[in-house]
Amino acid sequence: MKSESFKPQLEVMKKKAEAGDRKAAYQLAMTYIKGDGVKPDVEEAAKWAGMAFDGLSEDEKDELPFH
Secondary structure, X not given: OOOOOHHHHHHHHHHHHHOOOHHHHHHHHHHHHHOOXXXXXXXXXXXXXXXXXXXXXXXXXHHOOOO
């Protein structure tokens, strides 16, 4: 797990994701799956993954650069 210096970056990602940034939401999902700077949390990862992919068609999902 990374040091406390990761927390501000995490908060920035959360704000971006909450504002509709799908890439930030996906990055948060992966952060929580891997436990990269945070305690691994499958439920939190699922929340952010859902925000990243919610409302996208299968074709749109396939076109994302971060899938």
